[in-house]
Amino acid sequence: xxxxxxxxxxxxxxxxxxxxxxxxxxxxxxxxxxxxxxxxxxxxxxxxxxxxxxxxxxxxxxxxxxxxxxxxxxxxxxxxxxxxxxxxxxxxxxxxxxxxxxxxxxxxxxxxxxxxxxxxxxxxxxxxxxxxxxxxxxxxxxxxxxxxxxxxxxxxxxxxxxxxxxxxxxxxxxxxxxxxxxxxxxxxxxxxxxxxxxxxxxxxxxxxxxxxxxxxxxxxxxxxxxxxxxxxxxxxxxxxxxxxxxxxxxxxxxxxxxxxxxxxxxxxxxxxxxxxxxxxxxxxxxxxxxxxxxxxxxxxxxxxxxxxxxxxxxxxxxxxxxxxxxxxxxxxxxxxxxxxxxxxxxxxxxxxxxxxxxxxxxxxxxxxxxxxxxxxxxxxxxxxxxxxxxxxxxxxxx
Ligand SMILES: *Cc1c(COP(=O)(O)O)cnc(C)c1O
Numbered sequence: 001x002x003x004x005x006x007x008x009x010x011x012x013x014x015x016x017x018x019x020x021x022x023x024x025x026x027x028x029x030x031x032x033x034x035x036x037x038x039x040x041x042x043x044x045x046x047x048x049x050x051x052x053x054x055x056x057x058x059x060x061x062x063x064x065x066x067x068x069x070x071x072x073x074x075x076x077x078x079x080x081x082x083x084x085x086x087x088x089x090x091x092x093x094x095x096x097x098x099x100x101x102x103x104x105x106x107x108x109x110x111x112x113x114x115x116x117x118x119x120x121x122x123x124x125x126x127x128x129x130x131x132x133x134x135x136x137x138x139x140x141x142x143x144x145x146x147x148x149x150x151x152x153x154x155x156x157x158x159x160x161x162x163x164x165x166x167x168x169x170x171x172x173x174x175x176x177x178x179x180x181x182x183x184x185x186x187x188x189x190x191x192x193x194x195x196x197x198x199x200x201x202x203x204x205x206x207x208x209x210x211x212x213x214x215x216x217x218x219x220x221x222x223x224x225x226x227x228x229x230x231x232x233x234x235x236x237x238x239x240x241x242x243x244x245x246x247x248x249x250x251x252x253x254x255x256x257x258x259x260x261x262x263x264x265x266x267x268x269x270x271x272x273x274x275x276x277x278x279x280x281x282x283x284x285x286x287x288x289x290x291x292x293x294x295x296x297x298x299x300x301x302x303x304x305x306x307x308x309x310x311x312x313x314x315x316x317x318x319x320x321x322x323x324x325x326x327x328x329x330x331x332x333x334x335x336x337x338x339x340x341x342x343x344x345x346x347x348x349x350x351x352x353x354x355x356x357x358x359x360x361x362x363x364x365x366x367x368x369x370x371x372x373x374x375x376x377x378x379x380x381x382x383x384x385x386x387x388x389x390x391x392x393x394x395x396x397x398x
């Protein structure tokens with residue numbers, strides 16, 4: 001047994017088999033590069049599902065982590081700490097919302113948004129059994145409430161009973177959404193572009209139409225930007241492509257700068273102020289270590305212009321992929337450095353393509369059988385991307 005098999009074997013012995021990772025064991029990471037247990041280098045083209053927009057171990061973020069680790073790391077919200085305010089001030093300034101509530105994981109941020117929407121509906125409309133419209137093929141996390149409105153059978157099988165109060169409509173279909181609105185509808189929750197579903201870009205104007213629908217019926221528009229936020233799609237938030245502003249936003253992943261779980265709900269006062277002391281909370285949410293890291297993560301995005309870089313390099317990357325005219329490829333789609341390459345069914349699934357890319361030193365992961373997702377750290381350079389394209393060409397062009 002070699003060292004890779006040994007390391008994988010231990011995990012299989014002592015942990016749940018709830019993932020099917022590529023057979024590579026990583027021991028180091030820096031920027032866009034990672035190294036496996038045998039010293040082989042790879043370019044990380046997944047970036048932990050967009051958690052690493054700033055790259056692995058960005059020096060500024062690691063410094064913030066270390067400096068804060070030498071002071072105080074967790075206080076709980078029973079007391080104040082000196083980091084949370086500065087972090088959230090920066091977050092509100094950059095995102096254009098007046099308030100934010102810090103959590104840890106993405107699923108918790110989504111749960112927080114749902115709780116806020118429900119309480120808002122009670123306070124403003126007197127509705128206690130409200131319904132939230134969500135979209136087919138959504139991915140918002142793995143808690144019981146969140147999987148209660150998943151349309152993916154495997155995410156739900158065996159995990160019921162489920163949380164009521166959700167209605168699923170087809171993604172990208174405004175007519176279907178309009179038809180689903182009733183007196184009980186309090187909000188719409190969706191990803192501005194779907195990630196896990198296979199990098200799905202909705203029709204132009206879809207978010208604008210949802211905004212108008214929400215305004216008309218006094219419903220809240222909730223965008224899950226956990227994967228698409230922080231420059232990933234070439235705008236700071238993906239909803240900005242449609243020139244709209246939702247009422248509530250869930251964020252996570254890259255907010256933690258690739259080193260620490262930090263998530264949050266964003267909104268203006270009217271919604272956030274439904275929470276009173278004791279209504280909601282999290283032991284680790286807003287802890288000073290996470291706050292220091294989150295603030296540094298935001299500063300890196302700003303100082304290194306990562307949103308603009310994502311926009312420019314994304315166009316270049318998509319153009320080059322299309323120019324390959326691969327006979328295996330059904331469709332190439334995406335915005336910024338959020339790109340999906342869908343493999344034709346008759347050419348097999350995406351997994352073997354990812355395995356071949358791995359052999360060539362490129363780490364990607366398939367999503368929903370047919371799609372290879374390319375979401376490299378936004379700190380990638382054009383030269384590095386060009387190098388990656390050479391390997392991709394070897395796999396996509398016979
Ligand atoms: C990853 C993700 C989540 C869940 O985040 P966790 O940190 O894994 O709980 C929710 N929504 C979207 C769109 C995501 O990509």
